[in-house]
Amino acid sequence: MFIPPGRRFVPAVVLALACGIAAGAEPATAIPLDLPAAIALAVERHPALRAAAHEASAGAAAVEQAGRLPNPELAYLREGHRAGTRTTTVQVNQPLELGGKRQARVAVAQGALDLARSDHALRRQALRADVIDAFYTTLIAQERRQLAQATLELSGKSLEAVAGRVAAGKVSPVEASKARVAQADARVELERAAADLAIARNALGALTGESLEARELAGGAVATLPAVEPLPALLQRAAGALSVRRARQQLALRNAQADAERAARVPDVTLTIGSQRDDQLAHRQAVVGLAIPLPLFDRNGGNLAAAMARSDGARAELEAAELAARTDLAAARLRFGQARGEALLLEHDVVPEARSVHELSLKGFEYGKFTFLDVLDAQRTLFQARSRQWQAMLDAWRAHAAIERLAGPAQPD
Template structure:
């Protein structure tokens, strides 16, 4: 889509001309920089020095490499690997030595080896549970990676917004200062009331307050972005703000078709499969294991050796593992309900993010095509009218405030598009504007 920029600073070039009072013409206010369209998020080499300009790909690479949340999930995956390895291990044999009588002539010595034998498919069921647990840990890691990526993109957009608001407030402050100076000269010349100079000073103070707030918000947003990779201070001076239109909004049907492949859905399905495997394991444990006994006995009094063979079988008279089977069955149904709840929750979040994107897109277009041009024209007309005595200075200040609010609203709408994009990216585990067939 071709980018269309309205010169939001058009009016500022006309504001308070030098011809009126011999003052220098104010510096034009440039239009708000459009936040970039959803970019290629492939990890890039992150900047290593403070004072650099941080790109979104750099921020994603830093977070995916150094996020404490991802480090915890990776350790959980390592634990699942260990559990899978342990689940496949066979039970250890037992060696026992029994000596009867202290007298060597009548002593009886027994050496016995016993090996527990698992029956009912317990070992295979245990391995299946551990394997599905490992799959669940992998799915949890993927879900956390998607969440971290979405959080980085959202925080990056907030830093972009704070930067642009600071720049806009600084430019507006310069205009307000020049307006105050011009008003003072007109008061000195007896052309306007001192009350209007006071109003100009108040307007200038208000803009200074907004600049201070914008700087504080920028500092907070920078720290929040850096926290995604565990940094306590922001190791960058600014972030990139590319000038491009947001990507076209995918349809709700296109996004819904990808919801089944979302990382959180995969995690919930993996948990359901693991709980079902645990139920099968508990049912298998109702089959008693047997213990094979082999050994030899030396009878010193008789002077001969005797072979020992035996088989030990527990009798499930009081404990047939029925309680654990019941608990596993309930957990399986719980996992099924949680899968259904996850699907409903994600669908609601998807609809909300899609609605936010759609609404913000309409607002941005309205600001760009109607509100900003109208505010710029009104400001230019107010300045010209003030020069010729048609409008009061208060009306010029009001037009300037309207233009500033329009510029701020446009930036907010563009940021809302980026925030909705980030929400969908974290929800779907990938760029929402990528066709389903191209998803890995």
């Protein structure tokens, strides 16, 4: 097809712009992953949460089915085989449920649906807490790797200082051997920190359903801990915790099952309506019947006793859930406060002091004021202080995740 020269310019410009935009655009994986995005990915993709959602959908269908009436029965009966002497009966049998069986059946299905929805909410809340734990475990593993890298660089500077003093004949070559051993230890620690970071990234990627090999985490240093409510306020929230709510719904389901077994003790009747033709008399007559079971041998007593025992057990489980929620929440809040206080103390007091001691000892060694053993001790003390700081931060974040697992977020997302 012929395109006029004036119109050929428009597609070329559009193509050039599209190529320019495509070339200048950054891939989606280059965007750092922050905690809200990680939680959203996990909620959207995690198979356990999808399974719980399907179970809730199945429960809704079961509620709809439980309200259905029993189907009627069409019956055909012929007595005799010779023509002119046969009797033929056509009838419809309709079971009639008595004692509130249908309402009880719907209540049981509704209780199961409420329980399935609670399980879904619990899994969502637990998944959110797992993502928080894994996210900050990865961030702190990243900080530990940087710490190990910095320690390796420090050991390299120490080795250079020792080598200079050995060359000047001021210290024994044994000191250089010690410095090389310290550098090897730092290299091993760096490899261990890198492996821990890879494991943490894999764990977070398994929760979010996304590969994190080429994607950085947003957050950088994790020095800022979230605000947590005081213990009395948290204990008030414990009464409405999802685990307690699920235990209440479990009790409601058991009570509904007991009511259904109680309703099953009332016998149902079957109403029969039909027509009978007698060939010998050559006429047709209506048939009406009513069948009533006689509860002589089975009055459903065993099933009712079992359902009532399960109801009592569910009531005890509710008390246990309330007690566990209060106890675990108090323990998590205390762990958070202790870990947060330790992390702040290490950050503001211990780590700066240890860094200053290491710098002074290294400089003093260069001037012959300290032995290399003093330098190694100062280096080890600095590394341990920084490691304790990040471990305290991790403990605080894990306690925060435990609080959200038990009581839910202070502001639901």
